[in-house]
Amino acid sequence: MPVKIFYGHVSWLIEAGVDSIFLPRLISVAPKEYICPKFMGLPDMMAAAFPNRARFIAPVVNLTLSPRLFYRELEKVGQGLGCTAKETRKAWDEALAAQKRFQSFLQGGNWPAEYEAEQDRDTESMVTRPLDNPNLRIGLLGHSYVIYDKLASMDAVSRLHHMGAEVLTVDMLSPARIEAQAVRWPKRMFWTSGRRILGAAWEYTEMPVDGIIYITAFGCGTDSLTAELVERTVRRRSQIPQLILNIDEHTGEAGVVTRLEAFVDMLRWRRAR
Numbered sequence: 001m002p003v004k005i006f007y008g009h010v011s012w013l014i015e016a017g018v019d020s021i022f023l024p025r026l027i028s029v030a031p032k033e034y035i036c037p038k039f040m041g042l043p044d045m046m047a048a049a050f051p052n053r054a055r056f057i058a059p060v061v062n063l064t065l066s067p068r069l070f071y072r073e074l075e076k077v078g079q080g081l082g083c084t085a086k087e088t089r090k091a092w093d094e095a096l097a098a099q100k101r102f103q104s105f106l107q108g109g110n111w112p113a114e115y116e117a118e119q120d121r122d123t124e125s126m127v128t129r130p131l132d133n134p135n136l137r138i139g140l141l142g143h144s145y146v147i148y149d150k151l152a153s154m155d156a157v158s159r160l161h162h163m164g165a166e167v168l169t170v171d172m173l174s175p176a177r178i179e180a181q182a183v184r185w186p187k188r189m190f191w192t193s194g195r196r197i198l199g200a201a202w203e204y205t206e207m208p209v210d211g212i213i214y215i216t217a218f219g220c221g222t223d224s225l226t227a228e229l230v231e232r233t234v235r236r237r238s239q240i241p242q243l244i245l246n247i248d249e250h251t252g253e254a255g256v257v258t259r260l261e262a263f264v265d266m267l268r269w270r271r272a273r
């Protein structure tokens with residue numbers, strides 16, 4: 001999460017009256033890979049910013065260590081909530097199954113908000129779908145907590161849909177394809193999110209997409225390297241136009257809209273030719 005936004009989310013939860021906040025200390029979620037270092041420090045940063053305002057439940061998630069240690073961390077969380085080891089393990093298995101269902105749903109070309117709507121048929125989807133026959137296809141890159149957040153992304157997805165473009169995200173691609181593409185990079189990318197973005201960028205260059213947009217937000221440290229690698233690689237491997245949209249607290253909405261409109265116009269012009 002862009003850390004600046006994260007402070008706001010925690011503040012909102014505390015104001016809403018919660019007394020415990022689940023905030024895992026994420027170090028590694030895949031073998032031989034790491035999460036951005038800012039995630040490791042989040043529980044400490046929040047505890048320092050909101051002293052005695054909420055209890056932070058912060059199990060360490062580090063899959064570079066043995067699974068036994070990971071389950072021991074889970075059991076500690078369960079104990080704190082009054083659950084036996086067996087109950088904790090069962091809850092973990094159910095959570096994992098739910099996560100897999102959600103990921104398969106996204107890989108079907110769907111959006112997170114549509115999943116919520118599918119679970120609760122009374123909730124109307126927040127996603128504006130493109131026209132029945134979108135006349136452009138755009139591959140979107142960026143951290144999921146940026147591109148799915150209407151504020152952090154300045155609602156770029158809905159804006160593109162309104163302009164008649166179909167939008168693909170990293171989550172819609174097959175994980176096996178992303179991994180197969182990621183291993184083609186000469187040097188192993190050890191950040192999990194960066195690896196997924198690089199693999200997806202390479203995959204887009206082999207797909208019929210009209211353009212690629214990379215949304216980076218709030219001075220992201222890992223994106224400063226990944227965006228550069230993506231830009232060079234896409235340019236070397238294809239003629240696909242790219243737009244890097246850097247959004248922070250100083251970005252004006254009108255500027256983002258203008259850049260998106262200009263990019264989409266240019267893609268249409270190219271296609272017409």
Ligand code: SF4
Pocket residue numbers: 001002003036037038039143193217219220221222223
């Ligand atoms: S620096 Fe980038 S990858 Fe790290 S937490 Fe912030 S947005 Fe996420």
